[in-house]
Amino acid sequence: MKNIVKLLIKCVCVMxxxxxxxxxxxVNPLAYMDxxxxxxxxxxxxxxxxxxxxxxxxxxxxxxxxxxYMPEILSDTAINLSLGGMTPVENxxxxxxxxxxxxxxxxxxxxFQDAHFVMQDCFWTRTMYAHRFRTEQSxxxxxxxxxxxxxxxxxxxxxxxxxxxxxxxxxxxxxxxMNAGFNQRYEQNVESQKMDELHRGRYVARGxxxxxxxxxxxxxxxxxxxLFEDYYRRLIGMCVDHGIQxxxxxxxxxxxxxxxxxxxxxYQEFYDRLKADYPGITVDWIATYDKKCFMDANHLNTYGALxxxxxxxxxxxxxxxxxxxxxxxxxxVSDSIRSxxxxxxxxxxxxxxxYTIYVNDGTQxxxxxxxxxxxxxxxxxxxxxxxxxxxxxxxxxxxxxxxxGDYTVAVMxxxxxxxxxxKSFWKEGDTYYPAE
Amino acid sequence: MLFNSMSFLIFFPLVTLMYFLLPRRVKNxxxxxxxxxxxxxxxxxxxxLLLSSTVITYLSGILMERAKEHIAYKKWVVAGSFVLNLxxxxxxxxINFLLELAGQILRAVHIELEIPVFDILLPVGISFYIFQALxxxxxxxxxDIYAEKNFFRYALFVSFFPQLVAxxxxxxxxxxxxxxKPKKFDYARVREGLLLMLWGYFLKLVIADRCAxxxxxxxxxxxxxxxxxxxxxxxxxxxxxxxxxxGYSVIAKGAxxxxxxxxxxxxxxxxxxxSVRDFWRRWHISLSxxxxxxxxxxxxxxxxxxGIKYRNILITFLVSGLWHGASITFVFWGALHGLYQIIGEAxxxxxxxxxxxxxVNRENFSWKCLRILKTFFLVDIAWIFFRADTLPAALQILxxxxxxxxxxxxxxxxxxxxxLNERNCSVLLIALLVLAVRGVMRERKRNxxxxxxxxxxxxxxxxxxxxxxxxxFSLDIMGQEFIYFQF
Numbered sequence: 001m002k003n004i005v006k007l008l009i010k011c012v013c014v015m016x017x018x019x020x021x022x023x024x025x026x027v028n029p030l031a032y033m034d035x036x037x038x039x040x041x042x043x044x045x046x047x048x049x050x051x052x053x054x055x056x057x058x059x060x061x062x063x064x065x066x067x068x069y070m071p072e073i074l075s076d077t078a079i080n081l082s083l084g085g086m087t088p089v090e091n092x093x094x095x096x097x098x099x100x101x102x103x104x105x106x107x108x109x110x111x112f113q114d115a116h117f118v119m120q121d122c123f124w125t126r127t128m129y130a131h132r133f134r135t136e137q138s139x140x141x142x143x144x145x146x147x148x149x150x151x152x153x154x155x156x157x158x159x160x161x162x163x164x165x166x167x168x169x170x171x172x173x174x175x176x177x178m179n180a181g182f183n184q185r186y187e188q189n190v191e192s193q194k195m196d197e198l199h200r201g202r203y204v205a206r207g208x209x210x211x212x213x214x215x216x217x218x219x220x221x222x223x224x225x226x227l228f229e230d231y232y233r234r235l236i237g238m239c240v241d242h243g244i245q246x247x248x249x250x251x252x253x254x255x256x257x258x259x260x261x262x263x264x265x266x267y268q269e270f271y272d273r274l275k276a277d278y279p280g281i282t283v284d285w286i287a288t289y290d291k292k293c294f295m296d297a298n299h300l301n302t303y304g305a306l307x308x309x310x311x312x313x314x315x316x317x318x319x320x321x322x323x324x325x326x327x328x329x330x331x332x333v334s335d336s337i338r339s340x341x342x343x344x345x346x347x348x349x350x351x352x353x354x355y356t357i358y359v360n361d362g363t364q365x366x367x368x369x370x371x372x373x374x375x376x377x378x379x380x381x382x383x384x385x386x387x388x389x390x391x392x393x394x395x396x397x398x399x400x401x402x403x404x405g406d407y408t409v410a411v412m413x414x415x416x417x418x419x420x421x422x423k424s425f426w427k428e429g430d431t432y433y434p435a436e
Numbered sequence: 437m438l439f440n441s442m443s444f445l446i447f448f449p450l451v452t453l454m455y456f457l458l459p460r461r462v463k464n465x466x467x468x469x470x471x472x473x474x475x476x477x478x479x480x481x482x483x484x485l486l487l488s489s490t491v492i493t494y495l496s497g498i499l500m501e502r503a504k505e506h507i508a509y510k511k512w513v514v515a516g517s518f519v520l521n522l523x524x525x526x527x528x529x530x531i532n533f534l535l536e537l538a539g540q541i542l543r544a545v546h547i548e549l550e551i552p553v554f555d556i557l558l559p560v561g562i563s564f565y566i567f568q569a570l571x572x573x574x575x576x577x578x579x580d581i582y583a584e585k586n587f588f589r590y591a592l593f594v595s596f597f598p599q600l601v602a603x604x605x606x607x608x609x610x611x612x613x614x615x616x617k618p619k620k621f622d623y624a625r626v627r628e629g630l631l632l633m634l635w636g637y638f639l640k641l642v643i644a645d646r647c648a649x650x651x652x653x654x655x656x657x658x659x660x661x662x663x664x665x666x667x668x669x670x671x672x673x674x675x676x677x678x679x680x681x682x683g684y685s686v687i688a689k690g691a692x693x694x695x696x697x698x699x700x701x702x703x704x705x706x707x708x709x710x711s712v713r714d715f716w717r718r719w720h721i722s723l724s725x726x727x728x729x730x731x732x733x734x735x736x737x738x739x740x741x742x743g744i745k746y747r748n749i750l751i752t753f754l755v756s757g758l759w760h761g762a763s764i765t766f767v768f769w770g771a772l773h774g775l776y777q778i779i780g781e782a783x784x785x786x787x788x789x790x791x792x793x794x795x796v797n798r799e800n801f802s803w804k805c806l807r808i809l810k811t812f813f814l815v816d817i818a819w820i821f822f823r824a825d826t827l828p829a830a831l832q833i834l835x836x837x838x839x840x841x842x843x844x845x846x847x848x849x850x851x852x853x854x855x856l857n858e859r860n861c862s863v864l865l866i867a868l869l870v871l872a873v874r875g876v877m878r879e880r881k882r883n884x885x886x887x888x889x890x891x892x893x894x895x896x897x898x899x900x901x902x903x904x905x906x907x908x909f910s911l912d913i914m915g916q917e918f919i920y921f922q923f
Contacts, residue, residue: 003623004621007626007627013900014634014901014904015904016901017904017905018904018905018908157914159441159442159443160442163442164911164912169908170905171911171912172912
């Protein structure tokens with residue numbers, strides 16, 4: 001017996017580097033994981049934590065959905081649970097976990113890009129890497145993939161890969177540990193998660209960069225591999241079983257993308273079958289948006305997300321109601337406003353919201369209110385060193401004269417009496433370009 | 437079930453644990469069950485073949501023992517055992533090859549005949565366990581051992597899982613005797629067995645599978661490569677097959693050792709061989725000694741004229757080639773090794789005379805190095821025929837390897853474009869260095885395990901940790917199978 005114990009101790013000693021790496025990666029994931037993982041961890045945390053707030057609208061899908069739906073624009077009770085690279089397979093388990101720990105929402109918006117009906121591309125490198133699901137869930141995914149022979153899940157040594165991730169073996173984690181210098185990514189990842197919290201899960205394509213490419217392309221075929229269709233149906237079935245209204249939205253592509261008749265016929269046939277099996281669901285197709293709404297060929301940028309979210313609100317007004325913006329929503333909208341690059345888009349951002357834009361064109365100052373009508377609460381006056389806005393019941397805010405650009409603009413958040421941002425623009429035709 | 441699979445890493449500790457916990461009289465039965473389970477994980481139906489071979493050779497042993505002095509009867513029995521076993525091997529391994537060959541010959545003489553092709557899946561390890569079972573038959577026939585009466589023990593000898601699918605091809609005099617005494621837990625032995633397994637995994641995962649990346653890249657599209665690319669691929673293939681096969685043998689040896697059994701050594705630094713004959717004393721020893729004992733010597737060996745000796749060498753190596761696979765490339769590979777030996781032996785007097793007249797000192801280090809390099813070169817040329825899919829492909833690869841116009845690759849990192857990135861190349865270099873150091877130590881009769889155990893705690897664990905880390909890093913590039921499974 002003594003010798004057996006001695007042998008076991010020695011085996012543990014030989015395995016010590018792996019045990020150390022296991023503990024480090026388990027205890028401190030934000031210290032080393034790369035940029036996508038903190039969003040997965042935030043998602044895991046919010047999905048698995050108990051209900052401290054009731055969300056009546058959830059959004060499921062992949063990066064396209066994540067980029068497109070803006071909870072702060074939709075409603076304070078909406079949350080975007082989609083994650084980049086996720087297919088219906090992973091989303092099924094996200095919803096399963098959500099329903100285990102939260103009350104069922106009233107509405108579930110579901111959007112996927114076509115590619116995620118035929119292949120997975122991030123199950124190993126993101127889902128498994130970030131330990132998004134419990135071991136039995138990940139194992140169930142692989143077992144089901146085996147049944148359907150879905151090769152995109154079944155890598156050459158998939159059970160070895162599975163165990164390598166589950167045991168956090170160095171072959172899967174050493175690269176990020178080394179690249180992170182063991183602890184260099186912590187602050188950046190914490191910051192990412194704060195932004196996830198602020199934007200209620202929307203993290204893909206945050207920012208105002210615009211899609212520049214785009215040769216004409218036609219989508220010719222719509223097809224779902226059996227595994228993905230099976231999980232898609234299970235996902236919808238779970239919603240239906242819990243009395244959740246399912247709204248499937250096919251998200252827009254840039255205007256350079258068109259759809260062949262075959263594609264449209266296949267798409268309609270697919271959803272006709274789905275609607276026949278689940279009569280209560282709604283299916284909508286928002287075909288194309290202007291390229292300036294996109295960050296790349298698939299993902300709406302922040303402005304595109306504003307437009308899409310506003311369009312959806314118009315399409316299904318009853319889903320969202322007319323509650324005034326919460327403090328958190330305002331902060332999230334303000335954060336998005338800060339990233340705006342085109343001056344003319346600012347008015348769309350503040351439309352219907354209690355913001356004021358002050359514009360100085362070098363000769364005069366005028367203001368635009370998001371709620372319409374004349375700005376009455378704040379007084380703008382010219383000083384020797386610049387301009388100032390005197391605000392009701394608050395300190396005056398001084399504003400420097402523009403040094404570059406045709407216009408200098410300041411955006412004021414009237415809910416919180418805060419300056420959101422100050423920007424300078426050059427005007428060219430109807431477009432206002434950033435002057436930085 | 438593969439040694440490099442997660443299922444084996446669960447299977448082996450469970451089997452070992454149960455083996456040591458079970459009462460003495462059922463230990464062998466437990467190992468037998470585990471061995472059949474191990475084999476049936478690959479294909480349950482083919483366990484029947486394993487059982488058939490076991491039953492045939494077991495009964496032939498019993499019959500020969502009863503026949504006592506009736507030599508003719510014993511001869512019939514041994515012939516029957518050989519015919520039945522080789523018949524199984526022939527049907528499952530060679531029938532399609534021979535039919536295809538017959539078709540090619542008929543087409544060459546303009547006879548168009550529809551030759552059928554059988555839909556047969558080659559049973560894994562069939563050549564290994566049939567040769568092992570046949571060696572038992574021969575040993576009983578020769579009276580070297582008594583026939584085993586206990587069927588379960590004999591069945592375990594044929595199917596003992598550590599060496600079932602890729603050897604070493606054990607002899608009854610070694611393993612069967614050991615199986616008569618089930619073993620108890622022994623700390624030192626288990627520790628040594630586990631360390632051997634660690635070394636085996638290092639050879640397979642760190643060396644062989646890493647070499648395989650580059651080798652597969654080049655051989656997968658050989659027409660696009662030449663010169664140094666092919667030379668490098670060939671050199672690495674030599675280490676791939678060594679790491680792969682020796683890795684398996686070492687894991688098998690280690691696993692058997694943990695259970696208390698000592699398997700034979702299958703490799704003794706083959707690339708330190710100073711001649712092709714020496715190479716075959718060091719490479720796949722269990723097969724080459726089998727062929728020596730049961731084929732070469734019965735054919736007459738070297739006892740008669742030189743011509744007959746050369747014929748025997750050639751036959752032995754042709755069989756060795758054919759044993760490896762039902763393909764003309766393997767036959768060619770075997771023939772080439774046979775020819776190396778025949779030519780080497782025929783030219784030896786001339787060579788000796790030349791060396792004598794030039795006063796070459798044949799005892800010094802540089803001369804030995806030169807001979808090692810020469811042997812490696814010859815063996816490596818032969819590996820091309822072993823690795824290539826067809827004979828024309830092998831010849832083209834050989835031809836292209838002499839086109840050395842792409843020397844720039846050595847300077848502009850072009851070799852990194854063959855599938856192995858800089859990091860993997862560095863890991864491979866370190867691993868090959870470790871292999872070389874171990875080889876040198878073993879050549880100097882130093883036991884590396886003993887040497888390691890003499891070192892201080894920190895150094896010892898640094899070695900273990902490095903091995904464990906390198907093995908786990910290599911899981912991502914792990915190949916599916918061991919090369920010798922197909923034989």
